[in-house]
Amino acid sequence: MKKIIPVLAALILSLALIAQEIQHETIVVNIEVPVRVFDKGQFVENLTIDDFEVYEDGKLQNVVAVYLIKKTKIERKEEKEKFEPETSRTFYLFFEVTKYTPRMEDAINYFIQTVLLPGDNLTVVSPMKTYKMKGQTLEVLPKEEVVKQLKGILRRDAMMGSAEYRNAVEELTQIAMALSSEFGGGTPLAGGIASGIMEMDSDMKLEFLLDLYRVSLEKLEHIRSLDQQRLLEFAKYLKENEGQKYVFLFYQREFIPTIEPKLLAQTLGAFQGQPHVALTINTLFQSYIRPISIDVDKVKKAYADASVAIHFLFFTKPAEHIPGIYFEEHSEDIFAPFLEMSKATGGLAESSSNPQFLFEKAVEASENYYLVYYSPSNYRRDGKFKSIKVKVRGKNFRVTHRAGYFAN
Structure with missing residues (x-):
């Protein structure tokens, strides 16, 4: 016992x-x-x-x-229980841009001159690297100097950091031009590609170009893929930071060079007797979509949990014009997830060709709150x-x- x-x-x-x-x-x-x-x-x-x-x-x-x-100022309060709200601000500016435009400078100038206050923290993420500005920066540097430095950084990084992407799009455009010419579109063959296929017969040439287009398209997709793990890690990082957190994501409209629709329809009709060729052409040019590669529900919940406002600012731009080529917009795999993320965090989703307008709308939706x-x-x-x-x-x-x- x-x-x-x-x-x-x-x-x-x-x-x-x-x-x-x-x-x-x-x-x-x-x-x-x-x-x-x-x-x-x-x-x-x-x-x-x-x-x-x-x-x-x-x-x-x-x-x-x-x-x-x-x-950052508490204007009014009503308390059944007393709290000490942390109203310090940290801004994160992401520039997912493939081509620099001077209108971005207007947006930067507006943000630094009008929005940023002494004590605010700022992180700028360019296509190349991340830059952090401490809250004390505005106490030792005039705003004009901060604007000048940021403009130079963004101009340089947009050109250098997106070079691989732009080269991939240019390569795809040259192949599309060669295919358009092969389909009777009248577009002259590009020099490098033309010399490589000059001696091929018609069937071999078409098969080669379609395969080359497919490989180049896969290369482009690999360059621009979304990394879910990095998104989740950033959400975790944000959650650990105190104060009010704002993410402004500038995302530039994307296009893929394809075959002009009328010419494409004629081509598909001409290859009805060769279903395998028609299927390849249809898959590459008519039915192509960019699938969403992340678990949107998981990611948006992680950012809601981090108590951060994500403002998705979709920067539109006109498509190029080349005879026989149609530049089709394919931003759907980025646009849809970040639209959901902005909704889930109480942020703003807006599109315009004017970055400053986008910034102003997002700031108006951020500065006053309960x-x-x-x-x-x-x-x-x-x-x-x-x-x-x-x-x-x-x-x-x-x-x-x-x-x-x-x-x-």
């Missing part, structure tokens, strides 16, 4: 520890949600704590504090994603905020 007592004591101790763990798992936590409310495009700044309704997984929650923030705090009922650290929905009681306002968080 004496031997059993230590066992029972250990068991009782284990049960006590389990009870403590359960108690720990049901501890009250507070969730911070940056919220922006708009009425006909204008930010609504006269809301009170009683105006907000917060739902987690469809269940109404208890709002315990609301702070109105303008830039920090809403609520205490989830029956909180459990179960690692599951908890969806958040914020409404303004009795109003049909547009409300943007992060989609939720992971309870871990």
Whole structure:
């Protein structure tokens, strides 16, 4: 019997520890949600704590504090519980551009001169590398000098960092021109390719060019592929940083050189008796799509959990014009995921040929906001994603905020 007592004591101790763990798992936590409310495009700044309704997984929650923030200043607060909001700002500017345009300089000038404040942190990611500007930079350097340096960096990196991509597109264009000529489009053969296929018979030439186009297209896709692991690692990095975080992603519209539609239709008709050739042409030029290569739901939840606002700024540009060639837009595999990510983080998705306009729209949607705090009922650290929905009681306002968080 004496031997059993230590066992029972250990068991009782284990049960006590389990009870403590359960108690720990049901501890009250507070969730911070940056919220922006708009009425006909204008930010609504006269809301009170009683105006907000917060739902987690469809269940109404208890709002315990609301702070109105303008830039970094707390303008007004209502507290059932007291918090110390971190309103410092960190900006991340991503320039996913393949060709530099002077209009980007206008966007940089606007951001540095109008938006950036002393104490703000700035990270710029160009096609080549990442540059970090400390919050004290504006205290030792005039804004004009910061603008000058950033312009030079972006101009150089856009030209050098995207050279491989531009070369791949140029190679694909030359092959498309050769194919167009082979299909009777009247486009003169490109020099290097022309000399390589001069002695081939018609069937061999066509087969060679179609295979060359396929290989070059695969090369282009490899250069521009999205890396899901890097996206998730960046979300984790953002989550670990305090304060308000803003990502501005400039993404330039992409085109793939294909065959002019009318000429393509004529060509497919001419090869009806050779179904294998018609299938190859159709696959490469008529049915080609860029598949989404990442788990969009997983990635957007990671960024919502990081409490960062992603602004997806789609920089449009006109397509080139070459006789017999049709430059078809293929931005779908980038556009669709980042559109979802901007929605899930309460950010803005906008398109324009004017980068400064895009910047202004995104900044207008960012600088004024409410920090809403609520205490989830029956909180459990179960690692599951908890969806958040914020409404303004009795109003049909547009409300943007992060989609939720992971309870871990």
